[in-house]
Amino acid sequence: MLHVTLRQLQVFEAVARHLSFSRAAEELHLTQPAVSMQIKQLEESVGLPLFEQIGKKIFLTDAGKELYHYSRSIAMQLAEAEAVLEEMKGLKRGKLNISVVSTANYFAPQLLALFCQRNQNITLSLNVINREVLINQLANNEMDLGVMGLPPDGLDIDAEPFMENPLVVIASPSHPLALEKNIPLPRLAQETFIVREPGSGTRSAMERFFAQHNLILSTGMEMSTDEAIKQAVQAGMGLGIVSMLTIALELETKRLVVLDVDSFPIRRHWYVVHRKGKRLSVVAQAFKEFLLQEAAQVMQTVKA
Amino acid sequence: MLHVTLRQLQVFEAVARHLSFSRAAEELHLTQPAVSMQIKQLEESVGLPLFEQIGKKIFLTDAGKELYHYSRSIAMQLAEAEAVLEEMKGLKRGKLNISVVSTANYFAPQLLALFCQRNQNITLSLNVINREVLINQLANNEMDLGVMGLPPDGLDIDAEPFMENPLVVIASPSHPLALEKNIPLPRLAQETFIVREPGSGTRSAMERFFAQHNLILSTGMEMSTDEAIKQAVQAGMGLGIVSMLTIALELETKRLVVLDVDSFPIRRHWYVVHRKGKRLSVVAQAFKEFLLQEAAQVMQTVKA
DNA sequence: AGTTACCAATAAGAATTTCTTATGTTGTTT
DNA sequence: AAACAACATAAGAAATTCTTATTGGTAACT
Numbered sequence: 001m002l003h004v005t006l007r008q009l010q011v012f013e014a015v016a017r018h019l020s021f022s023r024a025a026e027e028l029h030l031t032q033p034a035v036s037m038q039i040k041q042l043e044e045s046v047g048l049p050l051f052e053q054i055g056k057k058i059f060l061t062d063a064g065k066e067l068y069h070y071s072r073s074i075a076m077q078l079a080e081a082e083a084v085l086e087e088m089k090g091l092k093r094g095k096l097n098i099s100v101v102s103t104a105n106y107f108a109p110q111l112l113a114l115f116c117q118r119n120q121n122i123t124l125s126l127n128v129i130n131r132e133v134l135i136n137q138l139a140n141n142e143m144d145l146g147v148m149g150l151p152p153d154g155l156d157i158d159a160e161p162f163m164e165n166p167l168v169v170i171a172s173p174s175h176p177l178a179l180e181k182n183i184p185l186p187r188l189a190q191e192t193f194i195v196r197e198p199g200s201g202t203r204s205a206m207e208r209f210f211a212q213h214n215l216i217l218s219t220g221m222e223m224s225t226d227e228a229i230k231q232a233v234q235a236g237m238g239l240g241i242v243s244m245l246t247i248a249l250e251l252e253t254k255r256l257v258v259l260d261v262d263s264f265p266i267r268r269h270w271y272v273v274h275r276k277g278k279r280l281s282v283v284a285q286a287f288k289e290f291l292l293q294e295a296a297q298v299m300q301t302v303k304a
Numbered sequence: 305m306l307h308v309t310l311r312q313l314q315v316f317e318a319v320a321r322h323l324s325f326s327r328a329a330e331e332l333h334l335t336q337p338a339v340s341m342q343i344k345q346l347e348e349s350v351g352l353p354l355f356e357q358i359g360k361k362i363f364l365t366d367a368g369k370e371l372y373h374y375s376r377s378i379a380m381q382l383a384e385a386e387a388v389l390e391e392m393k394g395l396k397r398g399k400l401n402i403s404v405v406s407t408a409n410y411f412a413p414q415l416l417a418l419f420c421q422r423n424q425n426i427t428l429s430l431n432v433i434n435r436e437v438l439i440n441q442l443a444n445n446e447m448d449l450g451v452m453g454l455p456p457d458g459l460d461i462d463a464e465p466f467m468e469n470p471l472v473v474i475a476s477p478s479h480p481l482a483l484e485k486n487i488p489l490p491r492l493a494q495e496t497f498i499v500r501e502p503g504s505g506t507r508s509a510m511e512r513f514f515a516q517h518n519l520i521l522s523t524g525m526e527m528s529t530d531e532a533i534k535q536a537v538q539a540g541m542g543l544g545i546v547s548m549l550t551i552a553l554e555l556e557t558k559r560l561v562v563l564d565v566d567s568f569p570i571r572r573h574w575y576v577v578h579r580k581g582k583r584l585s586v587v588a589q590a591f592k593e594f595l596l597q598e599a600a601q602v603m604q605t606v607k608a
Numbered sequence: 609a610g611t612t613a614c615c616a617a618t619a620a621g622a623a624t625t626t627c628t629t630a631t632g633t634t635g636t637t638t
Numbered sequence: 639a640a641a642c643a644a645c646a647t648a649a650g651a652a653a654t655t656c657t658t659a660t661t662g663g664t665a666a667c668t
Contacts, residue, residue, distance in 0.1 A: 004382070006310040007626085021645060034627055036646060041625095046389050052583045054445045056635060056644065062399050062585050063392050070385035074378050078308070081374035085350055088367050095366050141358045279356045281366050311655080325616060338656055340617060345654095360615070360664055 003045045006078075011038040012050065013071040019058055087121075088282065096283050099127040099134050100147040101201055103226055104270065106246040107299055108147055114298060115290050122283055132199045138275055144284040146273045147291075149201035149243075156276035162291040163299060166244040166265035167205060168258045172236045175257070183261045185213055192220040192238035194229050202226070206241050209266050230256065241266075245299070270295075307349045310382075315342040316354065317375040323362055391425075398587035403431040403438050404451040405505055407530055408574065410550045411603055412451055418602060419594050426587055435505045442579055448588040450577045451595075453505035453547075460580035466595040467603060470548040470569035471509060472562045476540045479561070487565045489517055496524040496542035498533050506530070510545050513570050534560065545570075549603070574599075 014024035015035060025032045043050050050064035060068060100108045105128050116124055127143065135152050137143050151159035169188070171178055177187075196203040210217050220238045223229045226246050233240040234255050244265065250256040272291045274280065280288065318328035319339060329336040347354050354368035364372060391397040404412045409432045420428055431447065439456050441447050455463035473492070475482055481491075500507040514521045524542045527533045530550045537544040538559050548569065554560040576595045578584065584592065 004310065005625095006308065006313075009310075022643085031628060032645070033629085033647080037626075040646090047393055048389060049583055052445075053634095053645075054579060054582060057445075058645085059445050061583065062587075063389055066388050066392070067385060070381055070388075074381050077374055077378050077381070081371060084370050084374075085352060085367055088370070089351055141356075141361070141363050275358055278358060279353055279365065283366075309654095326614085335657055336616070337618080337658085341655075344617085357616075357663095362616085 004042060006074075008038050008042040008045075009067075009071045009074060011035055012042055012067065013075060015039060015051070016060055016064060016068045016071070019060075021058070090282075095123045095125070096145070096281075096287055097125050097127070097143045098145050098147065098287075099129055099137055099143045101131050101134055101149060102128055103149065103202060103243050103246060104128075104147045106226075106243070111291065111295055111298060115287055119283075119286070130197075130199060131201045138273065141275060141278065144274065144281065145288060148271055148273055149268055150205060151271050151273050157273050158276045158278075159271040159273040160288075160292060161269035161271050163270040163296045165268040165270045167202065167209075167241050167268060168244050168247075168265045169261050170230070170233050170240045170242055170247060170250075170256045171259050172234055173254055173257050174236065175239070175259075177259050178257045181260050183259055185262045185264075186215065188239070188261065189215050189217065192218050194221050194223060194232045194238045194240045195219045196226070196229065197222050197224050202242065205266065205268060213263065243268075308346060310378075312342050312346040312349075313371075313375045313378060315339055316346055316371065317379060319343060319355070319362075320364055320368060320372045320375070323364075325362070393586065397425040398585055399427045399429070400449070400585075400587050400591055401429050401431070401447045402449050402451065402591070403433055403441055403447045405435050405438055405453060406432055407453065407506060407547050407550060408432075408451045410530075410547070415595065415599055415602060419591055423587075423590070434501075434503060436503045442577065445579060445582065448578065448585065449592060452575055452577055453572055454509060455575050455577050461577050462580045462582075463575040463577040464592075464596060465573035465575050467574045467600045469572040469574045471506065471513075471545050471572060472548050472551075472569045473565050474534070474537050474544045474546055474551060474554075474560045475563050476538055477558055477561050478540065479543070479563075481563050482561045485564050487563055489566045489568075490519065492543070492565065493519050493521065496522050498525050498527060498536045498542045498544050499523045500530070500533065501526050501528050506546065509570065509572055517567065547572075 011024060011028060011030075014027050015021055018024050018027070021035045021039070022032050024030075025035045028035070039050065046063065046067065048063040049061050050067060051058045052061055053059075098108075098112070108126065108128075112124060112126055116122055127137075129137070131148060134146050134148055135155070138146055138152075138157065139155060148159075149165055151157050177183055177191075193206075195206065198204075206217075221232060223232060226242050229240045229242060230247065230250060232238065234250070239259070244258075247256055247258075251258065272288050274284075274288075315328060315332060315334075318331050319325055322328050322331070325339045325343070326336050328334075329339045332339070343354065350367065350371065352367040353365050354371060355362045356365055357363075388397070402412075402416070412430065412432075416428055416430055420426055431441075433441070435452060438450050438452055442450055442456075442461065452463075453469055455461050481487055481495075497510075499510065502508075510521075525536060527536060530546050533544045533546060534551065534554060536542065538554070543563070548562075551560055551562075555562065576592055578588075578592075
């Protein structure tokens, strides 16, 4: 490999531009011998003379002309790199890789949209995956930030709650319990529940809740999305437990109702998570703070 | 300006590629701490972290990914520059700027063509100009090599003869002297000569020759090209003095004849010239040697 | 848990590179 | 011939880039 230094190329570029060692030295705030030496070394490692002196003036040799071309090109690249990195420091630009758990799909896009609107030039990629995959990504550092309902225990995770995530029992409006008030919790044991697949956050939260209250719930069908559960509940196939945030539309259009069960809603939160010790990029840090400080309020506004 | 070194970028590129400081150190035949330091300095001058360590593995940050892109690009440029310069060293490639005096136009192209044929990848530019302009270019280092009939005295010129350049007297076949033998030189004083413009090499050689032999020649028309002189002589407007090389075609087709005058032909030579002290490029050097060693022979062959 | 292995960070000093000052050489100008 | 302008050269100072030796932290294996 050619043993040229960037310094040599910079000096060379200046000399070639001025066609003068002394002028170049001035421009670079160097002494003239320093320039001479750099050029000499450069010529040495290139193996060809780059300048020729005819009388008082100096000229570029053919080799010099070629190298001048490349020097300028490299200088351009560097300047561009500098500009890009400088922008990244100022949050003006950056990439943000976010993974959210399926359920968050009902509100995350709105938050992301708002954040992007405020901070132009940010390239954002949103990954909607289930809880298990997200935990995997977290372990392998394949994303900047994650949003999930309940951070896992084992791993070293930095998780902070930023918004409420009430789980409620939903039913078709025609369900016998639809109009009742203060339904006692044990009453649910008689009902069939349509649940998410094992590994889902909602599913495990639900199981833990029933276990805590010494209830055995009869699970009917398993569905892999909240959307499917809502459909099944609407069709009268049983009750469901979902995040309040996912059913705004169905409540409004009276396709579903929330049952008034004792001890409900289950009070949970949405967490923004990243692996402990991960150095967040400026953009990621900004988005995290945006979530912590404004997400709850923003979602309220949207709902109203 | 960013104070990055090429070394830093090289080291960074290796680390980014291997995602390991130790592997990069091996590849570069360095110790691991050396790599650590280079990266640290690079991060310092960039102002952003380039890697992040999660557990045992390291990953590129966004800034790192950007810089990686530019590092590779710069490395490519350098490799390309190296290849080009390496080729130039080996004569495989190069540029050659040659200026020839107008008269040389009759043979120079053939020589150049042969040289180019032998050495592919050489970019050649041939400049046909008159003697005065050529001397100017010589002084200003605006060309690699020149070909002229008589090198100027004043300047520091390195001139070497490489081929004969006999000047002969030409006439129309219908001219009274056309068939005479051993025409005495003074006889020419009665004839009218069609000559090149002042400043032309042929013109001054001619004037010097007549002055040496104490003859006053009567010049009729002045023409700025040898081609025009030949036309005029054919038309019977007088005699001409031109280089033998320029009239091969006309002799063959009997449009012109060479007069058998005493002391003729004027024995001159073609010279390859460059400013003294000029560092000839490898290509230029090669062409010069080609002229010195083969030109005469090649032109013989072509004529025959 | 304790041990081992691996990887990167840090510290100190050696080797190398890159500067500056001082001076020499060459070609141009007066 | 002398003065000037421009690059080359030499020697030593300053800065950098290495190496060796050591520390700290994480993961894997008894």
